[in-house]
Amino acid sequence: MRTVKFDIETYNRTKASGTPVCTHVDEEYCEIGTAVDHDGNPTLGGRIGYALAYLLMAGCVGYFVLFV
Known part of the structure; x- marks a missing residue:
């Protein structure tokens, strides 16, 4: 299962520069069985x-x- 989430790590690293970089990353979860x-x-x-x-x-x- 794949989901898209906001990349908070990149945002926090670049927000002090005045123009933060807002990206999204794919995250994969293992199936529950x-x-x-x-x-x-x-x-x-x-x-x-x-x-x-x-x-x-x-x-x-x-x-x-x-x-x-």
Whole structure:
């Protein structure tokens, strides 16, 4: 996944000159995936983490549907 962000380091170095250089840089993030063992099967911790995440997401959606 690639994103473009403001290059704050170059800006801070050149802002004292009166005309700061404003550039953008590409930044790449690693993909988030399921934790797997050496055979490629999801680990127990990974499955528990996904179950907790889905429960939390369902709870938030349920809260907003019922109370907001």
